[in-house]
Amino acid sequence: MAPRHEAPRLPGLVQTRGGAQEKPIELPAVAAAAVAAGAAAAPADDAQAHGGGGRAAGAGATRADDVRRTGLLGSMASVALSEAEKVYIVHGVQEDLRVDGRGCEDYRCVEVETDVVSNTSGSARVKLGHTDILVGVKAEMGTPKLEKPNEGYLEFFVDCSANATPEFEGRGGDDLGTEIANTLYRIFNNKSSVDLKSLCISPREHCWILYVDVLLLECGGNLFDTISIAVKAALFNTRIPRVRVLEDEEGSKDIELSDDPYDCIRLSVENVPCIVTLCKIGYRHVVDATLQEEACSLASLLVSVTSKGVVTCMRKVGKGSLDPESIFEMMEGCGCISRAA
């Protein structure tokens, strides 16, 4: 019997019902899909009805009082809704029919474009509904960190431009920007996401530093998912010039850049994770929430998952509470989505 009140342990949660975590999961590289003329992903087998289905029966009793206690997620852009609108959205989610006709686990249509900014090493622009993100990657040479002399590293910077929503005017977008940047650091803070050793030129002296700049052009809900897709596509598009280290007799090193502008190394983004945000609305969780749905959501779970199903980071956002059983349901939902996406 799954212990209900224990905090979930990651990764490789053994107590999940149906063992969704143990099945091998493939995710064709998101950026490869972009290159392959936007081929639609293969539909997943809905191997198991997620546990949320059983709860729908009790959901009819969702009262207007619950709706009043909903809070906003973090410091994201918010939209004002009347109580009746919130009640409508919450009831719709319980019946698996959202305002735009999607089910609880359907994503909106994604548009990915790479190589949009010419003076970067790699760039990508992703549009998901009304959310528009532009990512640029610049590769620069620098010295490796002291504790990891054989590796290069990534630096993230997120800019919430005032174009996205008037709330970001001036310094308003800084909090959200640092929150997103910290989440990105956490996701990439493991050995397998990006092969950092390939970024090393000469140990302890030179390495490549990838500066990843994320620009929020428009905010239409579900920022984290879109940003993670855009970062993955931009890293796929990154071209790092091939360098050679020449050592002469005195021992001084010279770095030579090849003359051919097309001679470059590319990063392997197979293991770069994607974030899946699950918002809890009423008794069910919803994937790819719009701004209105986020305004009705009590809390949400951010899970970053690679194509092989390895969870690299998990984070809870919001004022509401998630009980451990619903966390298990959400993890299973994630498993289904990462198989599909």
Add this chain to the structure above:
Amino acid sequence: MAMEMRLPVARKPLSESLDRDTKKHLVVPGDTITTDTGFMRGHGTYMGEEKLIASVAGSVERVNKLICVKALKTRYNGEVGDIVVGRITERRRSAEDELAMRGFLQEGDLISAEVQAVFSDGAVSLHTRSLKYGKLGQGVLVQVSPSLVKRQKTHFHDLPCGASVILGTNGFIWIYPTPGHKEEDAGGLTANLEPVSLADREVISRLRNCIVSLVTQRMMLYDTSILYCYEASLPHQIKDILKPEIMEEIVMETRQRLLEQEG
């Protein structure tokens, strides 16, 4: 449950020959409309160096001797008698207000009202002095450009497909389930918070997606166009309507039907 990724595609311009025989005269700010000084100048134009020059981007409309430029995309300009749907953002904080109105209307609520007067700075004053106006209950709001809402005799429509729609001239479109029985006592100030049935929800979601697709293709919104679009979308699943290729197909069919109906 699949996640679809695609490359962005430039939208094909719909052929102009479907619509009108005469090509529209499009201008941008600074374009000369005419050098003939016999015309009276209307909205969107100004006189400079003996020429009539456009001050907004739009199409030129000529009524006898009056020339004006109708802008393609503008902020809402209120006129007396317009029906609007609005959201309460701020309210006066006086003692009587606290006692009386706060029980009925909160910040964030949606109301439908009629424009009573327009001030010189563009602000409008609204009234809800009829039982058909007032606080709006459960439903879906779609925000579109005000220039796409056709001015008609009535803006409250009970569509035969099973939902009702209010086409606010300010671009706020409200879709809601048709009320079962007329509620005369409340006068529209207490909202009904009971769950809406699944069939009604499907109709409302489908209408919402149809309106969004009409707006994306820059079609005028009125009850007939929305209804034809709804019927054209029936063979498809609700969530598929927003896919670009299906959206184009549905809107083309709607345009055809509207042309047949006119001609």
